[in-house]
Amino acid sequence: MALNPEKLALDIEAAMQAKGFDPLANKAAGHEWWLAFAEGIVNHITQNAEVAVASGSSAGTYKVT
Template sequence: MALDSELLAKDIEAAMAANGFEPLANKAAGHDWWLAFAEGIVNHITTNAQVAVTSGSSAGTYKVT
């Protein structure tokens, strides 16, 4: 599955709303802030994440792309 910053931002906003927060209210950060937040998460994962394959001919550690 490809990581999608826009979808992640919307999921974060929805989860916050479901828990009683108002992430897009007048004095809240707004969607652009949540999108930037999500982009930071996606960038961190794609830069640093690795997956370990522990057996078989493909055994080793691979970067998540």
């Protein structure tokens, strides 16, 4: 699954709206803030995530790319 910061930001905004928040209100951070937030999450995952394969000929730990 490819990680997409723009889609993640939109999903975060939608989830917040569903809970009664207005993440794009006049005094709120706005979409660019949520996009930066999402980019930070995506960058952290892509730089640090690993997957462990427990058995078989591919057993080991691999970096997620």
